[in-house]
Amino acid sequence: MHEVLAGAGLKRGGARERVIDLLAAQPCALSATEIEDALRATGRSPGRASIYRVLDLLVEHDLAERVEVGDGQARFERQHPSGEHHHHLVCEGCGRLIAFDDPGLERAIGKLSDRLGMRISGHDILLRGACERCA
Amino acid sequence: MHEVLAGAGLKRGGARERVIDLLAAQPCALSATEIEDALRATGRSPGRASIYRVLDLLVEHDLAERVEVGDGQARFERQHPSGEHHHHLVCEGCGRLIAFDDPGLERAIGKLSDRLGMRISGHDILLRGACERCA
DNA sequence: TTGCATGCAAAGCATTTGCACACAT
DNA sequence: ATGTGTGCAAATGCTTTGCATGCAA
Numbered sequence: 001m002h003e004v005l006a007g008a009g010l011k012r013g014g015a016r017e018r019v020i021d022l023l024a025a026q027p028c029a030l031s032a033t034e035i036e037d038a039l040r041a042t043g044r045s046p047g048r049a050s051i052y053r054v055l056d057l058l059v060e061h062d063l064a065e066r067v068e069v070g071d072g073q074a075r076f077e078r079q080h081p082s083g084e085h086h087h088h089l090v091c092e093g094c095g096r097l098i099a100f101d102d103p104g105l106e107r108a109i110g111k112l113s114d115r116l117g118m119r120i121s122g123h124d125i126l127l128r129g130a131c132e133r134c135a
Numbered sequence: 136m137h138e139v140l141a142g143a144g145l146k147r148g149g150a151r152e153r154v155i156d157l158l159a160a161q162p163c164a165l166s167a168t169e170i171e172d173a174l175r176a177t178g179r180s181p182g183r184a185s186i187y188r189v190l191d192l193l194v195e196h197d198l199a200e201r202v203e204v205g206d207g208q209a210r211f212e213r214q215h216p217s218g219e220h221h222h223h224l225v226c227e228g229c230g231r232l233i234a235f236d237d238p239g240l241e242r243a244i245g246k247l248s249d250r251l252g253m254r255i256s257g258h259d260i261l262l263r264g265a266c267e268r269c270a
Numbered sequence: 271t272t273g274c275a276t277g278c279a280a281a282g283c284a285t286t287t288g289c290a291c292a293c294a295t
Numbered sequence: 296a297t298g299t300g301t302g303c304a305a306a307t308g309c310t311t312t313g314c315a316t317g318c319a320a
Contacts, residue, residue: 010274010275011273011274011275011318011319011320012275012319012320013274013275013276013317013318013319014275014276014318015275015276015277016275016276031309032309032310033309046276046277047276047277047278048277048278048309048310049276049277049278049279049310049311049312050275050276050277052309052310052311053275053276053311056311066205068203068205070201070203070209072284072285072308072309073308073309073310074309074310089251089253089255092256100247100251102243102247102250104243104246104247105240105243105244105247107243108237108239108240108242108243109240109262111239112235112237112239112240112262113262113264115237116224116235118224118264118265118266118267118270119264119265119270120224120262120263120264121227121263121264121265122262122263122264123260123261123262123263124205124259124260124261124263125258125259125260125261126258126259126260127244127247127248127255127257127258128255128256128257128258128259129248129253129254129255129256129257130253130254130256131253132253135253135254145299145300146293146294146295146298146299146300147294147295147300148292148293148294148299148300148301149293149300149301150300150301150302151300151301166284167284167285168284181301181302182301182302182303183284183285183302183303184285184286184287184301184302184303184304185300185301185302187284187285187286188286188300188301191286207283207284207309207310208283208284208285209284209285
């Protein structure tokens with residue numbers, strides 16, 4: 001991720017360094033607050049404003065994806081260059097986010113794009129339900 | 136919609152009356168602000184707080200659905216008792232919301248629910264792309 | 271050296287809440 | 296008559312912005 005930003009002529013400050021490294025190591029989406037807390041736990045958190053700025057930057061460069069679950073805060077997760085991606089199920093009991101992927105769903109969306117005849121650049125899918133612990 | 140609320144023992148004040156009637160007449164989702172503006176145009180808008188309260192009430196009673204497009208404001212649209220529903224495509228050019236439905240997509244989600252083995256109570260799907268005018 | 275990156279504090283928005291009054295039942 | 300519904304204004308919470316300073320290139 002660092003390389004992409006460097007290629008775009010951007011500098012490598014402490015905030016970018018830390019947010020990118022944290023996000024690259026996550027299996028799933030984190031909110032700005034979760035990022036701040038995680039970084040503060042390491043002893044060196046950037047200011048909240050910088051975290052938001054870095055996240056915006058990553059989204060602009062397609063290095064991260066914004067995930068909205070409807071709880072009033074945005075979450076962010078690394079986006080793989082391969083285009084490989086997953087979607088989320090949010091547990092209505094505990095709010096936990098669970099990732100999944102499903103080729104059938106992707107196929108259905110592909111067909112749908114053809115049918116609509118419009119250029120579709122992306123899609124978000126969110127399932128709501130009960131996770132194992134809450135069921 | 137009025138009947139459902141009456142059945143739940145709720146009263147019928149001016150704010151509920153107006154918001155429900157407006158929403159029932161819409162083809163697609165409206166934000167709280169759009170609702171307020173539309174009602175103000177008729178000369179009688181409830182207070183903003185009441186609009187939000189009515190919307191929450193409708194969502195709780197499954198009479199309306201919350202639609203999040205990622206622009207920082209929630210939108211609401213009537214939910215049909217039949218369970219019939221559509222999804223949205225948001226134009227990245229002009230922000231316009233376009234409704235569509237697709238049985239193939241619904242089938243794919245049905246199969247996915249079975250595969251995951253979890254109770255899925257609902258799903259949101261959002262496509263991003265360019266509308267006819269912006270393509 | 272020269273801007274771009276960062277931090278802090280203040281500002282912005284959408285949404286929620288507290289409280290007193292009005293009105294449906 | 297009574298308690299629910301409403302409006303206003305203040306409070307909240309996430310996110311953004313202004314501005315002065317620090318640091319990467």
